[in-house]
Amino acid sequence: MSRVNVVISSLITLLPLTAVLFLLREAVGTDVWSLVQDETWRASLAVTLYVTLVSTFLSLVIGTICARMVYVNGRTWLSFWLNWPLFVPHIASAYLFYLLFSGGFPGFGLIASNERHHLVVILTYVWKEVPFVFLMMLGSYAQLNRGYRDMAKTLQLSPWQQFSVAEWPFLIKPLLDSFWILVAFISFAYEVPALLGVTFPKLLGVLAYDRLTTGLFLNESEAYAVALIWALILFAGVLLSYALTAKRRRRIERGVRR
Amino acid sequence: MIRIVKRCAWLTALLMLAACGTERAELAPTFEQAAEEAAQTTVNFYLWGGDDGINRYLDEFVAPRLEAAYDIELNRVPMDTAEFVRQVSLDKRAERANGTIDLMWINGDNFRNAAEADLLREDILDAIPNAALLNETAQATDAGIPTEGLEVAWGNVQFVLHYDADKVKNPPETFDQLRRWTEENPGRFTYPEVTDFTGNAFIRHLLYAEYGDAMRDMDTIPDEFWDELAAWSPNLWKRGETYPKSLAQLDQLYASGEVWMTMGFNERRAEAEVNAGVFPDGTRALVLDHSISSTHFLAIPFNAPNPNGAVVVIEELLSPEAQLMKQSDTYWGDGTSLDVEKLDQTDREAFLALDEGVTYPDPIELAERQIADYGPDVIDLVREGWPRVAR
Numbered sequence: 001m002s003r004v005n006v007v008i009s010s011l012i013t014l015l016p017l018t019a020v021l022f023l024l025r026e027a028v029g030t031d032v033w034s035l036v037q038d039e040t041w042r043a044s045l046a047v048t049l050y051v052t053l054v055s056t057f058l059s060l061v062i063g064t065i066c067a068r069m070v071y072v073n074g075r076t077w078l079s080f081w082l083n084w085p086l087f088v089p090h091i092a093s094a095y096l097f098y099l100l101f102s103g104g105f106p107g108f109g110l111i112a113s114n115e116r117h118h119l120v121v122i123l124t125y126v127w128k129e130v131p132f133v134f135l136m137m138l139g140s141y142a143q144l145n146r147g148y149r150d151m152a153k154t155l156q157l158s159p160w161q162q163f164s165v166a167e168w169p170f171l172i173k174p175l176l177d178s179f180w181i182l183v184a185f186i187s188f189a190y191e192v193p194a195l196l197g198v199t200f201p202k203l204l205g206v207l208a209y210d211r212l213t214t215g216l217f218l219n220e221s222e223a224y225a226v227a228l229i230w231a232l233i234l235f236a237g238v239l240l241s242y243a244l245t246a247k248r249r250r251r252i253e254r255g256v257r258r
Numbered sequence: 259m260i261r262i263v264k265r266c267a268w269l270t271a272l273l274m275l276a277a278c279g280t281e282r283a284e285l286a287p288t289f290e291q292a293a294e295e296a297a298q299t300t301v302n303f304y305l306w307g308g309d310d311g312i313n314r315y316l317d318e319f320v321a322p323r324l325e326a327a328y329d330i331e332l333n334r335v336p337m338d339t340a341e342f343v344r345q346v347s348l349d350k351r352a353e354r355a356n357g358t359i360d361l362m363w364i365n366g367d368n369f370r371n372a373a374e375a376d377l378l379r380e381d382i383l384d385a386i387p388n389a390a391l392l393n394e395t396a397q398a399t400d401a402g403i404p405t406e407g408l409e410v411a412w413g414n415v416q417f418v419l420h421y422d423a424d425k426v427k428n429p430p431e432t433f434d435q436l437r438r439w440t441e442e443n444p445g446r447f448t449y450p451e452v453t454d455f456t457g458n459a460f461i462r463h464l465l466y467a468e469y470g471d472a473m474r475d476m477d478t479i480p481d482e483f484w485d486e487l488a489a490w491s492p493n494l495w496k497r498g499e500t501y502p503k504s505l506a507q508l509d510q511l512y513a514s515g516e517v518w519m520t521m522g523f524n525e526r527r528a529e530a531e532v533n534a535g536v537f538p539d540g541t542r543a544l545v546l547d548h549s550i551s552s553t554h555f556l557a558i559p560f561n562a563p564n565p566n567g568a569v570v571v572i573e574e575l576l577s578p579e580a581q582l583m584k585q586s587d588t589y590w591g592d593g594t595s596l597d598v599e600k601l602d603q604t605d606r607e608a609f610l611a612l613d614e615g616v617t618y619p620d621p622i623e624l625a626e627r628q629i630a631d632y633g634p635d636v637i638d639l640v641r642e643g644w645p646r647v648a649r
Contacts, residue, residue, distance in 0.1 A: 040645060103516055114500045198500035199451055199648040213340040214453045214641060 023228040030225035041226065043201035048187050051118050051203060055125035056182040060175055062126065063133025068167075071141035072149075079138070082131045090128060091191040097124045098195050113196045121196045121203075125186055133178050140174040141167075169252045172245060180238050188230060204230060282355040285379070285565045289387050289573065293328055296567035300331040303571065305363035307336020308506040311530045315589035320571075320580060328570050335359075339368045339455075346377045346559045357561035361568040365554040366401045366455070367634040369409060372557065378408040379558040385569045386410065388576035393597040396553045402633030409555035410572055411595035413584065415524040416549045416628060417459055418619055424540035425518045432547050433467040440493040446518045448495035448502060448511070452644040456505040456522050459550060461487075461640045462632055467547055473632060479643050488647045501648060513537055519544070523552050525624060526591025529615035533587065543619035548629045553595065578605040587615050 035041055066082060069075045085093065101113040101120045113120040148166035157165065193203040202210065204226065212223040286292040301324075307313055313334065321332040335342075342362055349357045364372060372378050383389050389397075389410060397411045398404065405411075421429055425446075430436040440447045450457030465473050468483060491498025495517050502508040505522055512520035513536050520528075520537075531537040556575065558568045574580055578601055581594040598609050 103514065114496060116499055194503060199503075200500075200645065210453055213338060213344060 020228070020231065023224050023231070026224035027221050027228045030221045032225065032229075035222055035225060040201070040207065041222075044204050044207045047118065047201040048204045051121055051125075051193070052183055052187040055122045055129065055186055056179060058122070058126045059129035059133050059182060060178060063130045063178075064137050064171065064175070066130065066134045067137035067141050070138060071144075079134075082134050084131075085128055086131045086135075088128070090189065091195075093124055093128050094192040094195040097127075101196075114198055116198050116201075118193075118197065121193055124192050124196060129182055129186075132182075136174050136178045137171065140171055144170055169248070172252075173249050176241055176245065180234070180241070183237075184234050187234075188227070282561060283563055283565055285381060285385055285569065289385060289569065292385060292566040292569045296564065296570045297329045299564050299567045300333050301360045301564055301567040301571050302333045302335055302358060303361045303363075304335045304337055304342040304359045306339050307334075308504060309527075309590075310534075311527070311590045312592075315584060319583050319589065320574065323580070324571060324574055327574070330567055330570055332571065339364060343368050343372050343377065346372065346561070347375050349559075349561055350375060350377055355561055356563050357559055358563065359559050360562045360564045361571055362557055362559065363412070363554065364409060364557050365552065366631075367637045369400045369405075369555065369557070370403055370634040373403070373406075373408055377560055379560055379562065379565060380406075380408060382558050382565075382569060382572070383407040383410065386573050386576065388573050391576065391578070391596045391600045393595055396595050400553060400555060401631040401637075405555065409557040410576070411553050412556045412575060413524075413592040414551070414553045414595050415593050416551045416624055417463065417521070417523050418525045418549060418624070419519055419521045419544040419546065420512075420528045420537070420541050420617060421519045421544050422512075422515070422538045422540045423542045424538065425515075429542075429544055430546070433464055436546065437490060440490070443518070444493045445495050445497070447493075448498075448508065448517055449521065450505050450508050451501045451503055451648070452640050454502075454504050456508075457501070458637055458640050459523065459552075459631075460521055461644060462550060462636060463546070463548065465632070465636070465640075466550075466629060473636065479636075479639050484643055484646055487644075488649075491647060498648075509537075523550075524590075524592055525549075525619050526585070526587060526593070526615060526617070528617040529587040529591050530589060532617055537617075541617050543617055545619045545623055545627055548627045549624060550631050551628045552631060578608075582608055582612070585609070586612055591615070 066078050070078050088096070097120055098113050101111065103112070111117075111119050111123075144167065149162060152162040152166040187203075188205040188208075189203075190205045190209055194206050194209075197203055197206060201207075208223040208226050286295050303316070305312075313336070316332065316334050321334075324330045324332050339362075342359060343364070346357065346359060346362075392411055393414065396414045400409065423429070426439075426443075428439075430439045436447070449460040452458040452461055464487070465479065465483065469476065473479075494501075495511065502511060505520075508517070508520050509522075509531075511517045513531075515538065525543060528537055528541050528543070532539060532541050556572050558565055558572075562568055576596065578596065581596050582605070584590050584592045585594050594609065598606050601609070
C-alpha cells in the first residue's frame, strides 16, 4: 500500500515538471528580447503585478483579521458567513460582480467593471480569497500556544506589541504559503479578468490565451515563453522568500516544540 | 520486487495504448455503408457555442432526428473555433492518428490555418449525397480561399447591424453617418475586439468604406486609418477604453439597453432573440453602405475517430428539412447553403414560403450591397494593427 502511495505521489510531483518541460519545448525559438520590448506584454506585466499584489495583500490582511476576530474575540458567526464564497466558483463570482457593477448598482459611476483601474477585478478576488486565507489562518491560530499571549498580557504589553510578539512570528509561515498560492493563482488566471478587465492592458493570463488562440499566432511560441518565464520567476520568488525566512522560522518552530 | 516490475510494465503498456491510439479510422466507400458503420456511435461535434439559438437548433431539432433516422448520438461540444483547430494541430504534431473531434464548424482564417497545416480530411464531398444540392458559388470559396473539397458549406449569411428603433429615431445609413451618430449619442455604440470574428469583420467594413476593392491589393493598412479609428474611440461605449471581448458580450450590452446597436453575420439572427424577449421589441436591421457575405462550413479532422458518423451528420445537416428549419426564425435564422433551384418543388416552395421577420433587412437592398470578403490576410492585418486603437 505504502509503495503504491510513493508511486502515486512521485507521479504527482512529476506533473509540474512535465508541464515545465512541455513549456520549454514549445517556447524554443522565442525571441525573448522582442518579448521584453513588446509594449503590450510590458503593460500586461505592470497591470498584472498591480492587480495581483493589491488583491493578495488585501486578502491576507482581511483574512487574518477575520481569523483573529474568531479566535481571539470569539466572533464565531464570521466563520459561517465566510464559508459561502468558497462554494462559488471563480467564474460564477466574476459573473456575479459583473452583474452588480456593469450598471445599475447603487455605487455605479464610482466604481464599475471593465475600467482600467481594475477595482472590480480586485474586489472579486478579495471576496473569493479572503475565506481561503481565513481558513489557512484559523488553522494556524488554533495551533497557537496560548501561553505566549497570556504572558504578553501579563507583561502588560500594548495590544500591538502583544500581536507582534505572541502571534506574528507564528503567522509568517502560513502567510507566506498563502501569499504564494494567491500570487501564482491570480497572476495567471483567466476567467475573472477576461470578464471584468479591459481590452488594454490585459492581464497576463488573458493576453497569453489571446495570443495562443488567434489564428495569427497559431505557430507562435511567445505565449508559452511568457508562461515559462513567469513560472520561473514565481519559483525563484518562492525559493528566495523561504530561504530568507528560514532561519527565523526554524527558531520559532523549535521554540514551539520546546 | 517482481510484482512491482510487472505492475510497472502493465502501467507503461496502458499508457502507451492511451497515447498512441490505433490506426486512423477509414471512411466507408458508400454513404449506405457509412450509415451502417455509424449506427450506435457518438459523433463529437465541436463548434462555437456562443449563440443560444444555434445550440438549441442542434440539441432540440437535429440530435433527435439523427437518433431516430440513423441511431447516432450527437455530442455537441461548445468551444472557440481557434481553440479546437489548435487541438487538432497539436494532434498532428504528436502524430495522433485517433483524435477526439469528429466534426467541426469552421471558416475564414481558421479554415486557412487548418488547410495549411493539413488538418482536414480530403475525401468527404463524394461521400455525402446531399452535397449535390449545394449552392456551387457558396461551396467554391471560403473568404476568398478555394475550399478544394476540404469542407462543406453549411450556411450562407450576410453582415448586418441591428438597432433599437425605440431609442434610435434617425438610424444612420452609411458608416460615415454611423460615426456622426455616435458623436451625438456618445457611449451608445461599440464593437467587439478584433480577436473576435464579428469585431474583425466590422473593421473590414470600415476598411471597405475607406478603400473599397483597392484594399485587396494593399500589403498594409495605412496609419491614417488607425489614427482616424482611434479618434473615434472616445465616443464609444466606456469612452473606447475597453471593448466587449466577444459578440456574446456585445449582445448582452445591447439586450440590457446599455448600447443601442449590435451587429453580426446572419441577417436573420435577431428574430429569435426578439421573440424570446432577450432583444428589445424595437429591434430592426440596419444595412449600411455594404455588407460582407460569408459562408460557413463543416469539416472533418484528419484523425476523426468516427468519420463515418461525421459524414452521416453532415448529410443530415444538408438535408432540405434541416436547412429549412435552420433558416426559419424558430431557432437560428441561418441562410441555407443549398441551391434552392436544385430542390424539388415542395422543398423549394417551403423555402420561398418562409415568413419575413420584422427584424429582417430588405432582401433586395441586402443583395445589392453584398460584397465579397477580403480574406484571411486582411483579417491578420486588422489583428496586428488594431491594438493601438484600444490603448
